[in-house]
Amino acid sequence: MNKKGKYLLWIAVAAIAVAAGWIVWNKTASPTKIALVNFQPFQVSNMALSNDDPFIRYASLATEEVDKWKDYDLVLGFGMGLKLSAEQRGHIQKLIDKGLPVYIFAATSPENHINSLDSVDLEQISGYLNNGNKNNYRNFARYVRKHIDKKSFFVTPPEPVAESIEDAFFHLDEEVSFTSAGDYETYLKKLGQYKDGAGKVAVIAGIHDPFSGNKEHLDSLIVSLQNAGLNVYPVSSMTKRIEFLDQIHPDAVVYFPHGRLLMGQPDKTVEWLQARNIPVFTPLTILQLREDWMKDPMGMFGGFMGQSVVMPELDGAIYPYTLVAQEKNSDGVYLFRTIPDRLRSFTQIVKNVLSLKHKKNAEKKVAIYYFKGAGQETLAAQGLETIPSLYNLLKRLKAEGYTVDRLPATVKEFEALLMKQGSVLSTYAEGAFDEFLKNGNPQLVGKEEYEEWV
Numbered sequence: 001m002n003k004k005g006k007y008l009l010w011i012a013v014a015a016i017a018v019a020a021g022w023i024v025w026n027k028t029a030s031p032t033k034i035a036l037v038n039f040q041p042f043q044v045s046n047m048a049l050s051n052d053d054p055f056i057r058y059a060s061l062a063t064e065e066v067d068k069w070k071d072y073d074l075v076l077g078f079g080m081g082l083k084l085s086a087e088q089r090g091h092i093q094k095l096i097d098k099g100l101p102v103y104i105f106a107a108t109s110p111e112n113h114i115n116s117l118d119s120v121d122l123e124q125i126s127g128y129l130n131n132g133n134k135n136n137y138r139n140f141a142r143y144v145r146k147h148i149d150k151k152s153f154f155v156t157p158p159e160p161v162a163e164s165i166e167d168a169f170f171h172l173d174e175e176v177s178f179t180s181a182g183d184y185e186t187y188l189k190k191l192g193q194y195k196d197g198a199g200k201v202a203v204i205a206g207i208h209d210p211f212s213g214n215k216e217h218l219d220s221l222i223v224s225l226q227n228a229g230l231n232v233y234p235v236s237s238m239t240k241r242i243e244f245l246d247q248i249h250p251d252a253v254v255y256f257p258h259g260r261l262l263m264g265q266p267d268k269t270v271e272w273l274q275a276r277n278i279p280v281f282t283p284l285t286i287l288q289l290r291e292d293w294m295k296d297p298m299g300m301f302g303g304f305m306g307q308s309v310v311m312p313e314l315d316g317a318i319y320p321y322t323l324v325a326q327e328k329n330s331d332g333v334y335l336f337r338t339i340p341d342r343l344r345s346f347t348q349i350v351k352n353v354l355s356l357k358h359k360k361n362a363e364k365k366v367a368i369y370y371f372k373g374a375g376q377e378t379l380a381a382q383g384l385e386t387i388p389s390l391y392n393l394l395k396r397l398k399a400e401g402y403t404v405d406r407l408p409a410t411v412k413e414f415e416a417l418l419m420k421q422g423s424v425l426s427t428y429a430e431g432a433f434d435e436f437l438k439n440g441n442p443q444l445v446g447k448e449e450y451e452e453w454v
Contacts (some may be wrong), residue, residue, distance in 0.1 A: 041334035079107030
């Protein structure tokens with residue numbers, strides 16, 4: 001064989017070796033790719049953040065991207081709200097016929113019960129997902145790599161399904177949980193974070209799962225309230241919230257709402273709160289990027305607004321104030337984050353409300369807002385005789401010991417005072433502003449102080 005022939009032979013041998021190596025690599029060692037279809041960004045984040053294996057990779061696909069499914073080793077879909085066309089279903093079936101592992105989890109309709117896993121894999125995968133927490137998500141991915149993708153190298157054996165923690169106190173360390181307030185307080189004391197005699201704030205995680213691997217926003221609130229001098233009791237529970245509150249004896253409750261505080265037992269909740277005169281704050285969570293929410297003039301609407309604002313108000317909840325929104329990190333993963341300036345404001349509001357319990361009524365300052373047209377137009381409120389109602393409120397405040405000076409003896413006199421000193425000024429009423437400055441007894445605010453307000 002001449003020199004050229006030997007050279008070509010070596011090239012052929014090398015090419016075959018590379019091809020064989022690639023086939024072996026792809027079959028036994030290459031990264032496992034898992035596609036997540038129709039999952040909310042925060043659900044994708046929970047799984048992605050729980051994964052610590054560089055040989056396992058997640059990708060979030062839109063429902064329309066069925067043509068990309070073939071590039072993955074497992075396609076996991078979320079069945080709630082999943083809508084597939086007949087054409088897409090046909091395409092999916094062809095992929096399954098070619099051996100693609102597909103499972104639609106939490107399907108809510110018969111046509112979305114799509115599964116190509118065997119019974120053993122289905123039981124194991126369902127166990128990990130139904131008990132969704134950081135450890136189970138991590139082991140779900142490991143299980144997929146070992147048993148479904150069937151890789152031989154760079155494989156970490158999965159651990160068995162760990163039952164999810166449903167009713168517990170939690171804290172900054174995600175590996176720590178307690179079932180009793182006493183044990184939790186002992187833990188805080190060991191950390192040097194329990195303050196004798198300080199106000200107690202129960203934080204009900206509600207819509208958030210502190211054990212899912214995405215809890216930085218909850219940690220931020222815990223730290224902020226602790227730094228404000230309060231004892232914080234974070235609770236994860238669906239059905240035993242009142243039992244946990246009974247253990248804590250809180251001065252206030254912070255509830256991340258999705259529905260009422262205790263669904264199915266609303267009267268029990270209201271009676272419990274009324275008997276103890278405990279305020280319930282409901283900071284809101286936005287399930288979209290912060291910048292998108294800021295651009296949207298509506299902000300929140302529909303059923304999600306009903307569950308976040310309307311339903312909790314039936315329990316007497318107050319201050320539905322947006323506190324948490326989503327941000328993208330450098331890897332494109334969606335994370336829940338508290339909005340810094342709003343976290344500071346919210347913490348101060350909670351602290352201020354708790355301080356009212358230790359103030360005499362005469363020292364408290366109450367601001368009352370009313371809706372009124374310009375000039376001599378009367379006050380307006382749905383279903384109320386507004387001026388008499390406001391007058392009766394002021395009388396009640398005075399009777400309760402609040403400082404209400406110079407309250408007129410009659411409603412008529414009060415109405416005249418209100419029109420004189422509480423009017424809404426319009427630009428078209430010439431001289432009205434000057435008259436108000438002379439006879440309206442305004443509270444003058446300096447320019448520098450006003451700028452501090454805004």
